[in-house]
Amino acid sequence: MRIDKSKIMVRCAYSSDWEGAIKLAWDTFVRYNAPDYSQEGIENFRKFVNDDMLRKMFLAGHYQLFVAVFEGRYLGMLSLREKKHISLLFVDGDCHGNGIGKALIRFVSKYVLEEEGIDKMTVNASPYALGFYHKMGFVDLREEMEADGIIFTPMELSLVKKS
Incomplete structure (x- = not known):
């Protein structure tokens, strides 16, 4: 699905x-x-996204x-934990390749650097x-790992340009 990028709004989420x-x-x-x-891993992810404590942390402003x-x-959607760790980043599968993930990373990078x-x-x-x-500039911190059935590679992005 092709989307007019100029009509996509990236913003901080409301409780709704x-x-x-x-x-x-x-x-x-x-x-x-x-x-x-x-x-x-699938069950642990399901429990994580459905955890009412996570929603309460979002509502209290502790989980952006x-x-x-x-x-x-x-x-x-993109969520931040501890003001700097991307906890969740997902783009509707029908919209992959439209720059939505990139737009979220750019918006949040600016927020983390300037606001936090x-x-x-x-x-x-x-x-x-x-x-x-x-592609977004993140570098691997370690090799692929697994915890509680979740497979991941720890990565980091520097938000300041090196001179």
């Missing part, structure tokens, strides 16, 4: 965005990530959420997303 953003994350995980995971929206439809005063972001990249993060 939570359910739609989490549904997008789960649906996209099932379609693209779950095939790489054990049943334990950003969304990419087009004509009322959630096309992408932090010059690095981290992520535990899934095997499916590893190439995307490399």
